[in-house]
Amino acid sequence: MLRQVHLTGPISRAALANRLGLNRSTILALTTQLTAAGLVREEAAGATGRAGRPSLVVRPESGRWYVLAFDVAVDRLVAARVGLGGTVLERREAPRRRSKHADLHDVAGVLAGFGRALVDAAPQGARCVGVGASYCGLVRAADGMVRLAPNMGWTDLDFAPALSRRLGLGLPVAVGNEAHLGALAEHVRGAGVGHRNLVYLHGDVGVGGGIIVGGRLLDGDDGYGAELGHMIVNPQDGRPCNCGSRGCLEAEVGEAALLEESGRTGGPVGRDGVRAVVEAAENGDAAARKSLDRVGEWLGIGVVNLINLFNPGVVVFGGTLGGIYQGTAPRIHARVAASVLPVSRERVQLRTAVLGDNATLVGAAELAFTRVLADPLDTLARTTP
């Protein structure tokens, strides 16, 4: 029930009973229990303009219980205090220098500083019940080890213990891959709410993915699933990919491809660089249009393959791919119409992410809340200061 209140926000007991398939007396008992623990409160809903007794809603105690959420992106570090119910209460951000070298100590140091400041700034009586982090690298499911491929070699970073130690809160740090967490966030609070099967494509320097299958995040044997950026879409004369292969979706539609093919190397990179190409294409710049169309062709093939494999209700384009999708949607739709099996094409929707740059951070917060939502009273008893 706490999960439902956390996800939907203020909701009446009758609606809770309905959604959870429980009877009203059970809901009443649970509400009493969660209220006594200080996790929710019942209060009058906003003025409805109708006469009579004001209706009550159960509301998460967002101000009292919060998690710390961190986002290690290629070019920035973000930290936030996120309240029960998913409200971002306070946020800090710093740029990160693009580096081919592992910078574990720098990253953990900056984030821990942010984290401690966020905890210090929290109101009296508010309590941190979890810590989650999104990392722009592969994350081993078993232990949260981050696995990066800088300069084509492989480096393993023991990021979670390093951050946990520096935070000094006595809480473990749950780590997830940024695109997996972006998918989770869009699934529970974004463009994919209500869909049991969702494909999320995330563009940054590279292209990652997160896939929800039957309501759950696809992780594979070791947590390395959904690496749709390394699906080969152009085997014959594909561009070289950072992974060492050729013709991967990431190589064909990532930032480097878009900038190089539009003759814009040396200018702005990252989100700004991608945005500049999309805008130039819209304003009639032929090189930008050609480059964007080219990206749209390859992206369309990737999307076709993903729809035929997952029969999803929705495909969501996030990060830089949101803008790229909007700039080349007709090509992608044409490819889908030509090559997706009609039965899987009938109902699928293509959408841009709605959580924007916050998607991975929101996903990290959801990861942090997982433990407390699974067994709220027990978790709180064990984390009482």
Added chain:
Amino acid sequence: MLRQVHLTGPISRAALANRLGLNRSTILALTTQLTAAGLVREEAAGATGRAGRPSLVVRPESGRWYVLAFDVAVDRLVAARVGLGGTVLERREAPRRRSKHADLHDVAGVLAGFGRALVDAAPQGARCVGVGASYCGLVRAADGMVRLAPNMGWTDLDFAPALSRRLGLGLPVAVGNEAHLGALAEHVRGAGVGHRNLVYLHGDVGVGGGIIVGGRLLDGDDGYGAELGHMIVNPQDGRPCNCGSRGCLEAEVGEAALLEESGRTGGPVGRDGVRAVVEAAENGDAAARKSLDRVGEWLGIGVVNLINLFNPGVVVFGGTLGGIYQGTAPRIHARVAASVLPVSRERVQLRTAVLGDNATLVGAAELAFTRVLADPLDTLARTTP
């Protein structure tokens, strides 16, 4: 517990307690209940050569409870009586003429005849507790409607009710896609036992797939997931595919591609035709070798994409793809080594299916057992003659 006995076969109560994480008194109570219902029996295990009290094992009552399993393949119709525990007790088969026309009445008629004969031949007291069917077409999850694309149009076949009516057993028919059921069978009784994530590629005239994600069959929103045969692997000069697109995996590695590229049109088709090409290649036939190598290249790209997407423990090649994989394994392994992310390559195994031509039938039987295994006592009470 019945599911465990059904899947593992004879097993001691101590081992059951261990596998199910239940204490011994609970296992004893369940054994007593299931024995009273006649679903299992306890008896001495085979002679162990050790002195002392003979150890007891719990054994499924395979002879008393069975399901009917049907397989509608492109070129044959199969029916079997399959006992609790998965033993194929009796089997009937007929060839099916390859046809571009829907032959629902012919198919249902032949299968119902087989089914009634199998029921009649069953020993006194044996009871049919379910009916499952595998169909070589897309199957809508909501209602089991079979959706075929003969001659590029689409035909919906209400196969399950037609077969159920003709069987006259008062039992519904559960229908699944052949490759999905092949995957299920290899997962529970074949090359993928013990793996939570498995990719199964099934070759027949076309190429289908079944994918197990986190221990469950991937079906997608409507049951049309895992259509890996319609993943585009050759977008630039791909062969036309039966689906209307080009360069799909099915178009590049299916039976037609292999036979045409080796100059063997007009000869044997189906499993025999594929086997002939693989054998000719092994015996030094240059055209056959070239065609097989070509298929291996495209199959390798498909396999790379699937491993990067699903991070599976095992990839299983079934149907005609079993022989093709064996005939061109070095090429596929080389492609995997070159293009799969090292983290996902570390542990994945590539194997041929072990259930052979029976995989889809075994999968259909598992589908038929689903209901009785989910709630054995209740189901039996409701199906008592």
